[in-house]
Amino acid sequence: MPTEDIVQITAIVTNSAIGHDVIVQTDDSAQTLNVPPQSLGKGSAINGGEFLMLALATCYCNDLYREAKRLAIPIEGVEVEASAEFPGIGLAATNITYRASVSSSASSSAIEQLLRETDAVAEIHNTVRAGVPVQLVRR
Secondary structure, X not given: OOHHHOOOEEEEEEEEOOEEEEXXXXXXXXXXXXXXXXXXXXXXXXXXXXXXXXXHHHHHHHHHHHHHHHHOOOOOEXXXXXXXXXXXXXXXXXXXXXXXXXXXXXXXXXXHHHHHHHHHHOHXXXXXXXXXXXXXXXX
């Protein structure tokens, strides 16, 4: 893949007794997310598993619109729900599933094609499916 096609995505969480900040960034475009701290101020009120499911749902939602444009399928609305089971501390998620519904004037076969083709190219889904290594890098 040529380097000009590579997109760098970063998330930064800064937490202390005086505040909780969350920043997400794609290449040079950064934005702040309003994520509240836990009630005692130690960490995020939203946990990593919830964010992982949000990443799966968001990726598929956005990719549905991208692929619908490519396939010339009109979309009026989308709902995506992702879920997983986390069996214990330090254990990987199991039973990761997601479902999607698309409101469209297109035929049901066209919608099924859209759902299948989007599933095949959804980057976050493919990352999870591939079991990409994650490594701690010390500063």
